[in-house]
Amino acid sequence: MITIDLDSPEPLFNQLINQIKLAIQKGLLKPSDPLPSIRKLSSELDLNAKTVTKAFRLLERDKVIETKGYRGTFVHPDALQNLSSDIHEWLDDQLQETINKLRDAGATDSEIRIAFKKALSTQTN
Template identity: 45%
Template sequence: MKLIIDEHSPTPPFEQLRQQVVDAVRTGTAAPGDKLPTVRRLADELGLAPNTVARAYRELEQGEVIETRGRLGSFIAATGDPTRRQAQRAAAEFAERMRGLGLDAQDALALAAAALGIRP
C-alpha cells in the first residue's frame, strides 16, 4: 500500500492518510494482518509531523480499521471493511424496527427500496 499526501489538497494530511487506508481495506489492497509503517517512519517518508500520522492512526484504530499491538506495531484489523460493518448494523436496526412496527418483510423492503430511490 502506497500512501501519499497531496500538499495542494484542502483535505488535512491526517484525513488523507486515514481515507487512503480505509480505501485500501475496502478495495482489498490492504489485507487483514498487513503491517503498517511506524508513525515515525511514515512521518519521515511523507514529510509530516509524527503527531499528524499518530492522529490518523488513532482515528483508524477507533474506527476498528487498524489495531495496535504494543511494540509489535499497527496492523490492518481482521474485522473487515468498516463501511460494510456500519451498513450491516443499520440494516439490522432497520429490520428490528420494522418488525417492532408489525410490518412484514415485503413491506419493509418496499419502504427501503423507495428510500433508496429504487422502483420495484
C-alpha cells in the same frame, strides 16, 4: 501506495485515513497486514508524526487498524466491515437525543448552548 497532497484543502490526517481505508477496500491491505511505524510513515510522507498519530488513533477508534504494543500496528481483522463507520452520524444522533431530553425537561436552547459551551471548555482526563 499512499500519496498526500500538501496543497489540498482536505486535512492531512484525513487524507491519510482515506488513503488507508481505500487500500483496504481495494485489497491492497488485508486483515492482519502490518502498517509502517508512525515514525517511518511520517518520514516517508514528509508529515509531522503528530499528524500520522492522529490518523492512526482515529482509524484504531473505528477498528480499521489495531496496535499490538511493541509488535506494531496492523489492519484490524474486521477492517472491511468497519470502513463505513461514521462517528459523525453517531455524534449527531447522541447530541440530538440529549438535546431532546433537555428540551423535554424545560431547558431553553440558549441554556443548552451555554451549558454545552461550558462542558466543552472544561478539561477532563
